[in-house]
Amino acid sequence: MEDPKTAAVLSRMLGQAGRSLEMRPSRMTRAAERLRGETLTASTIVPVDRETSNPLADVILAADLPQVGPVLPAAMATSIDALLQEWSNIDRLREGGVEPAMSALIYGQPGTGKTQLALWIGRQLHLPVVAARLDGLISSCLGTTSRNIGALFAFAERYRCLLLLDEFDAIAKMRDDPQEVGEIKRVVNTLLQSLDARKTVGPTIAITNHETLLDPAIWRRFDLQIGMPLPTREARIEMIHRYAPPLELTDTQVVFLSWCLSDVSGSEIETFLRSLKRSYLLNEDPTKFSLLGAVRSYVSLNANRLATRRASALAKDDEALALALRRDPDASPVDLGKLFGVHRATINRWLKSSSGGELAHA
Ligand SMILES: Nc1ncnc2c1ncn2[C@@H]1O[C@H](COP(=O)(O)OP(=O)(O)O)[C@@H](O)[C@H]1O
Ligand SMILES: [Mg+2]
Structure with a gap:
């Protein structure tokens, strides 16, 4: 056990942990039935690019979508909840003469849970996701690209679904080619018109890691713009709890790991914990497992995956690391004796x- 003071601070802190999105089926169940369109099944034929025969989209049925959403800061979880409410009550809003916000652009750094969030939203709404394959969509022949965009949106209009345009900046990147300016404008226009037309049909989510590449006209087309943040300390703690089992961690270890994971994405946190679990499970004698040792070995094998200031502190010897931890409010309240296994x-x-001497009894 931690000392009582540490334990009290920890329990207060963990109580405020970032809230994961939970299922609230009673309020969401009807969304799928309220939208127009045919029902997608596993045997529905997906349109393909005429030249390459590559499919223009992947269909993910609602039952195959993730049951858990990403851990989000509390304020953001509340906004997403509001969005789900809106998309579950499209007809009610329209009856009242209000057009619901039908399109959202999710942007943020890689690995922050954008794709997971979009797929989870589909699950919550009981809607299959039509995930556009932008690589298949963007043909080397630009005329074909416009046609493909048309075919994709026609498909999404025919069937009840959530349309997902992941890695949406691929479209924006096409602008780099100066030879094709006129044609690219046409593609972008087709896209803008398709997005506008879709607003009366069903929900659309686009995702980008490079929001600055997007044309302001495209950016504005979306009713909502949702920035995915890097996890806060509370969110990191919740992710550690989610991804650690079967590795059992004390509260001090959890706070220490969340310190190690400052400024990294959820996906990096998951990778990091997977590595710790591997070390733990491969340990001959699990009671002798050293968390600190496993963290250090991760750091030495994965240069640049943690924030530089954390990686360099972890590369130091125990004394220097203990001092860095004691000096950093982000590492409070870590019980250093417990962490290093010393008196x-x-x-x-x-x-x-x-x-x-000044920090010895702090
Ligand atoms: N906020 C988060 N909470 C929990 N897990 C996360 C979070 N962000 C990322 N992950 C983990 O990383 C995986 C990859 O994230 P992903 O949704 O593909 O990120 P992005 O689309 O932003 O690049 C997710 O499936 C999840 O396991
Ligand atoms: Mg993604």
Whole structure:
């Protein structure tokens, strides 16, 4: 157990942890039935690019969509909840003469859970997701690209679905080719018109890692713009709890790991914990598993995956690391004795020798 003071701070902090999105089926179930269109099934034929025969979309049926959403900061979870409400009550809003917001652009760094969020929203709405394959859509022959966009939106109009345009900046990137300016304008126009027309049909989510590449006209086309943040400390703690099992962690270890994981994405957090679990499970004697040792070995094998300031602190010896932790409010309240597996007196001696004494009893 942690000392009582640490335990009290920890429990207060964990109580405020970032809220994961939970299922609230009672309020969402009807969304699928309220939209027009035929029902997608596993045998529905998906349109293809005429030249390459590559499919223009992947269909993911509602039952195959993720049951858990990404961990989000509380304020954002509330906004997403509001969006789900809106999309579940499209007809009610329209009866009241209000057009619902039908399109959302999700932007943010890679690995922050954007795709997971979009797919999870489909699941919540009981809607299959038609995920456009932008690689298949964008043909080397630009005339074909416009035609493909038309075919994709026609498909999404025919069937009840959530249309997902992942890695949407691929369209924006086409602008780089100066030879094709006129043709590219046509493609972008087709896209803008298709997006507008879709607003009376069904929900659309576009995703980009490079929002600055997007044309302002495209950006404005979306009713909502949702920025996915890097996880806050509370969100990191919740992710650690989600991805750690079967590795059991003490509260001090959780706070320490969340310190190690400052400024990294959810996907990096998952990768990091997977690596710790591998070390744990491969340990001959699990009681001898050293979390700190496993973290250090991860750092030495994965240069640049953690924030530089964390990686460099972790590469130092125990005394220097203990001092860095003690000095950093983000690492509070970590019980250093427990973390390093040494007596409190030893920690005090380390802190005294490396800091000239001022931190030893802090
Ligand atoms: N906020 C988060 N909460 C929980 N898990 C996350 C989060 N962000 C990323 N992940 C994990 O990383 C995986 C990849 O994330 P993904 O949705 O593909 O990110 P993006 O689309 O933003 O690049 C997710 O499936 C999930 O397992
Ligand atoms: Mg993605």
